[in-house]
Amino acid sequence: MLEEKNPQRTAISTLGEVGLIKHLTDALPTIQPSTVLGVGDDAAVLEVGTGQMVVSTDTLAEGVHFNLGYVPLKHLGYKAVVVNLSDIASMNAVPSQILVSIAVSNRFPVEALEEIYQGIRLACQHYGVDLVGGDTTSSTSGLILTITAIGAVEKGKFIARKGAKEGDLLVVTGDLGGAYMGLQILEREHAVYLANPQMQPEMEGYEYILQRQLKPEARTDVRTALEQLEIVPTSMVDISDGLASEVLHLSDQSQVGIRVYEDKIPLDPQTLSTAEEFNLNPTVCALSGGEDYELLFTISPSDYQKIKNHPDFTVIGHVVEKQQGSHLVLSGSGELSPLTAQGWDAFLNRE
């Protein structure tokens, strides 16, 4: 038992995060009659009594998902909750409870944990969810937050990634790319600070994109808005890893192709001007930046009239047959550029 084998070694980065989970959980059949939807969506759907619930878990790791050099602990706690509530919202469910696991090294004092929990409490209050379970343990290094979120949904009313049909319209909430541009500002100012701790960080004029990065919100309001418009999306996902990656989730699981029109992607003026400042293509920021936590969904074309003038919803594309694949339709030329899952990947980014 104590002997070391000399096993085959495949680097995790060769599979990437999505590929890895697929690889590890493939061929794992579910047997419980209460399991309605298992691995592979934003959340699992379970049947309990006459109701259904959705449950999802997500981890934020220091040095991978956040840098404590410029992310305040309170914001980190808030964001860790939001990231998980976003998964619940993307299933069309109402978040109700969370459980929090924190693994933390002894270099963190109790006060650091209190700050994290202040952020967690604030998020619980803001979204009206209960913290019902906690586990705090030490780790050999670093800080790792794992949150499990639970939500309720009327039986059969959950919306999965699967369900988009040819002809459906692709709709996104809010605007994209802001969280990524906020990260660029934080990283730049942190580098300046490290070089010269006397320098004051320049944050003015970047308030919106900094908020998108440091204090994102989960779109738990979209469920009600859609209900009022009498729209039932055919598929839905939240944008955690960038638009491109999420479009591919919808097309993969729905067995369709999707076209996204570059000139329709909603971008905030601050995102645009900051992208220009950094000499970055704002479309790439929206496609690959991630962490916007907006919702992306498909609707029947017959619902177009109901949604077309809504200030918070933007129709950015449509669903085509699977054989056509998923593409970005470039502004101006109208050329088709294949969408690839170049969304932010925790393993690739650490190479």
Next chain:
Amino acid sequence: MLEEKNPQRTAISTLGEVGLIKHLTDALPTIQPSTVLGVGDDAAVLEVGTGQMVVSTDTLAEGVHFNLGYVPLKHLGYKAVVVNLSDIASMNAVPSQILVSIAVSNRFPVEALEEIYQGIRLACQHYGVDLVGGDTTSSTSGLILTITAIGAVEKGKFIARKGAKEGDLLVVTGDLGGAYMGLQILEREHAVYLANPQMQPEMEGYEYILQRQLKPEARTDVRTALEQLEIVPTSMVDISDGLASEVLHLSDQSQVGIRVYEDKIPLDPQTLSTAEEFNLNPTVCALSGGEDYELLFTISPSDYQKIKNHPDFTVIGHVVEKQQGSHLVLSGSGELSPLTAQGWDAFLNRE
């Protein structure tokens, strides 16, 4: 935002794991009508439709809860599931689903994760639970496994830590201290191996206690056994941190005192002989060793006849009024020794 404050620093170890969670989650009121039982028990109880469910989360961290020098990855995966199912069983619920979060550094190849998942799958098959969610992310160092377990329970049939009454009998399943003695053997043989890699580890004659440490089982069978005996425990907890710590959980939450009789604590002959070999007091191993994952519960004295001859249940004490406190009644002398929460503590052990 980038400035470092110079905050008060309280070492986490001054509070301990239980104290820390209490401190962080204190005064966090629950507002959701579906939250039946929040932080402070083995699992939370939620109401969904006409049913109830229990949910619990637990983390195992490398270097704190396990040492990969002598814990095979497959066993680690299996044990991580068992630890969580044990929490569900201790609520008198039937485990149905799990979600798995793994944070892992790039030093682990894909094959290592496959081995962990092999153990996870095996546990899922053995206990008939579904893996319904997964998150795998990189960490800056080490391996951290967080599992959330979900179980179903008939409305109002869950059993909490609160509920023990004066006069009740204290009952434990199986035997105690074995997992701790198994750990002593693993640590000894690992030290021998490090000193001389040519030495073969001596594991013969320690099979039972090694299994208790490396491949523990969750007592999901107890619910049915008690049902058949027509016994409804008044309070219940699983033994993850040692008998002493769990007795104090029951007495704290039930607002009672508890007496445990030293000579009644069930110990396996292998635990006894190995304790002797290591010059350890076997009672201390049972009280403070932890990781036995047996169930500890209280029953009404009127149920004594039903349970007294059951080979798997041992009556080890009884409940007294709160003012009397909780004590171990020493063999021979009959002296009372106060029970303290010297159960295995992740933070204290790392000092």
